[in-house]
Amino acid sequence: MDNASLKQQKDRLERMFASGKTKHWDYRIRQLRALKKSLIEHKPDIYAALQTDLNKSVFEASMAELGLVLGEIHLAEKKLRSWMKPRRVKKSLPQFPGKARQYPEPYGVVLIMSPWNYPLLLSLSPLIGAIAAGNCVVLKPSVDSPRTSRVMKQILTEALPDTVLVVEGGREENKQLLELSFDYIFFTGSTNVGKVVMRSAADHLTPLTLELGGKSPAIVDRSADPAMTAKRILFGKLMNGGQTCVAPDYLWVHESIKDELVSRLISQAKTMLSGDIARDYVRVINQKHRDRLTDYLKHQTILWQADIPTEAGHFPLTLVDQPDWDSRLMQEEIFGPILPIITFDSIDQVIDKQKSLPKPLALYLFTQDKSVEKEVLEQISFGGGCINDSLMQLSSAHLPFGGVGESGLGQYHGPASFDTFSHFKSVLHKRRWGDIPFKYLPYRSPDQELWHRILR
Secondary structure (H helix, E strand, C coil): CCHHHHHHHHHHHHHHHHCCHHHCHHHHHHHHHHHHHHHHHCHHHHHHHHHHHHCCCHHHHHHHHHHHHHHHHHHHHHHHHHHHCCEEECCCHHHCCEEEEEEEEECCEEEEECCCCCCCHHHHHHHHHHHHCCCEEEEECCCCCHHHHHHHHHHHHHHCCCCEEECCCCHHHHHHHHHCCCCEEEEECCHHHHHHHHHHHHHCCCCEEEECCCCCEEEECCCCCHHHHHHHHHHHHHHHHHCCCCCCCEEEEEHHHHHHHHHHHHHHHHHHCCCCHHHHCCCCCCHHHHHHHHHHCCCCEEEEECCCCCCCCCCCCEEEECCCCCCHHHHCCCCCCEEEEEEECCHHHHHHHHHCCCCCCEEEEECCCHHHHHHHHHHCCCCEEEECCCCHHHCCCCCCEECCHHHEECEECCHHHHHHCEEEEEEEEECCCCCCHHHCCCCCCCCCCHHHHHHC
């Protein structure tokens, strides 16, 4: 799409928003239901597209993509009327008599830029929040998942032709979009590209949400159950072939249980990878990323590597022992099925090191010691995570998701998505009767601290 056509289509969305139709509950609810209907009708196409782009099985596509999207729609349908209501705010004494309210309103025409690793979920989950909040949307999916992008374009053209525009393409299309002025930008992707998006947004003073990544640690305390821990860590690491922004990136393990945990990891991995790899295991997206993962393993001590066929683009799960913190493996987000393992002898050692690193998008702690749990939660800043599990913080639309520091800016999911794509107007409704006479000129009160005492 050339610049003129793109601008013309964006102008069409702006005219639609200006009509005021999207501000009404009945219009928004019809959009949500139309989207749900089209998604259900196109289930076979969605599953086929995800299989083509990533070799994602129907079960994993249902669990980690379409199922979560439908859950977001269900919650939005159920709660939309209450989300749209003005929200009460406590009044101060000078505002008496009156009432204070916050009124949610849509921003306007918003841009959503999504990645390839969960191409359906990470496109439609924020989009649901945007249309529930009453916005019009330009959606730019990744060029690296083209089949899913085409199916989404078909679905959204059928369900939401007046309020959503899907722009396919690569870097040139991204550049064209970022040169335009939007009312809000929602970006999911790498930290480096996120910085580019933020600089472009600054040119137009556009508010934005950045869902980025980073290196998310899993910490295994000496009190953890090794069998359960191994199974749940591998669930998070093997999901989507390790190409998940909140996958356990590396593993801290107490030195007293390292040998047992490694043994359990190997045993569980052999069980999990004993099925049909070609059917069940997501491949690494392309050769460039497979080469990157291979390069990470140079000069590393390999504890164990899975024996799986790699001809179709799969990368073997690999356990790495005590990597150097200055290596590429420990400096860059892995985004693949490599799990570095580092030992520690006290939780303070872990906390001190984590404080020196960029704040991660996720953190997973495996422990039965409440004092360790309390110390980690109080001392380490991270976007979100689990105690005694991995990835499952994403399984509910009720729990907001987002990063902190270099791992992101802002949150979404469920009501948090509605709030993200809404501006809240703060309004004081004042009664005609009752007033504070000494607030007006000329000031006659000799008490210089009067307002301080009234407001505290």
